[in-house]
Amino acid sequence: MTLGTKLAWDDTVLPFQLDRSDIRGRVARLDGVLGGILKQHDYPPQVEALVAEMALLTALIGPTIKLRWKLSLQVQSKGPVRMIATDYFAPASDGEPARIRAYASFDRDRLTDGAPIDQVGEGYFAILIDQGEGMQPYQGITPLTGDSLAACAGTYFAQSEQLPTRFQLSFGRSTEQGGSEHWRAGGIMLQHMPKASPFAKDGGSGEGGLLEAGDIVDGEEGDNWNRANFHLDTVEEMELIGPSLPPTDLLVRLFHEDQPRVFDPQPVRFGCTCSEDRVRQSLSIYSAKDIEKMTTDEGRVTADCQFCGAHYDLDPATVGFEAADEQDR
Structure with missing residues (x-):
């Protein structure tokens, strides 16, 4: 695909609500964020596509959390792509951008010529929320199912949160006029607002008895949900x-019957939290004897960040819980 110049809505998430349907959602467009994530690695095209899809899902789901919280998405698989991990760091204060990072672990020799989702085998999709120091992290897990990571995420919300949720995504390599080829992504997330008594008591109609959106909403709510999904x-x-087409105009085009109302957009950027101090902290549980083996x-003791590619080179005498003793000798 060939596109023009960079857009004002790039690397932005726009929350909205359909007032007549008790449905909320977000529109996201990623450009520089994907560049920041993918340029750190030499991923094959199938893996790049999966990481791009996962990053877009993270941008759409991430604004659910509060300021200073962290949300992580993970796919663990027995397929050629063993793991995909993403983090969404909420802004430290209002008006600041959120930050996203992502990486994948894979067996290059096992990759096939099939679709990106074919590189993911049996496994699970997980969402983790870290509310900060002193708080117990939340984790929800569902089996991998469906024909895309977006479908897996929809199943997660139906099964673990009992919230009907739908994603419509587009992502791929684009070429700006006079520019170089790069990755670009856009998507919409729809989610029905929580019901007073949301819990389905019986098995669902999805693969393996997992819940789907139709198992949770019915009657007028079901009609509203089906109409929004039709559009x-x-x-x-x-x-x-x-x-x-700006996201605001797109929402009017799709959902004008349900009176879409938009809220303040949330800028997102590529960002990593790794640092030498964090590496030292992770090594602080090891003795001098353990450090010697590393x-x-x-x-030297070296460490590489899987997210951003940063390389750390440390004096072994300065790391581990015996570091002070080592320095005094």
Whole structure:
């Protein structure tokens, strides 16, 4: 695909609500964020696509959490792509951008020529929320199912949260006029607001008896949900990622019957929290004898960040819980 210049809505998440339907949602467009994530690694195209999809899901789901919280998405798989991990760091204060990072672990020799989702085998999809020091992290897990990571995320919300949720995503390599090829993504998330008594008591109609949206909403709510999804199905790829239609106009085009109301947009950026201090802290549980086993032939302790590619090179005498003793000798 060929696009024009960078857009004002790039790397932004726009929350909205459909007032007549008790449905909320978000529109996201990612450009520089994906560049920041993917340029750190030499991923094959199938893996790049999965990481891009996961990053877009993270941008859409992430604003659920409060300021200073952290949300993580994880896919663990027995397939060629063993793991995909993403983090969404909420802004430290209002008006600041959120930060996203992501990486994948895979067996290059096992990758096939099939679709990106074919590289993911049996496993699970998880969402983790870290509320900060002194708080117990929350974790929810569901089996991997469906024909995309977006479908897995929808199943997660139906099964673990009993919230009907739908994602419509588009992502791929684009070329700006006069520029170089790069990744770009856009998507919409719809989610029914929680009901007073949301818990379905029987098994669901999805794969393996998992819950789906239709198992949770019925009657007028079900009609509203089905109508919103019908209109969402009409969205075109270039409406999600192209330069001609702002997200606000897209929402009116899709959901004008349900009176869409938008809220303040949330900017997102690529960002990593790794640092030398964090590396030292992670090594502080090891004795000098343990540190010696980690020391390279050159007499150093090294560590690489899987998210951003930062390399740390440390003196072994300065790390571990016996570091002070080592320095005094």
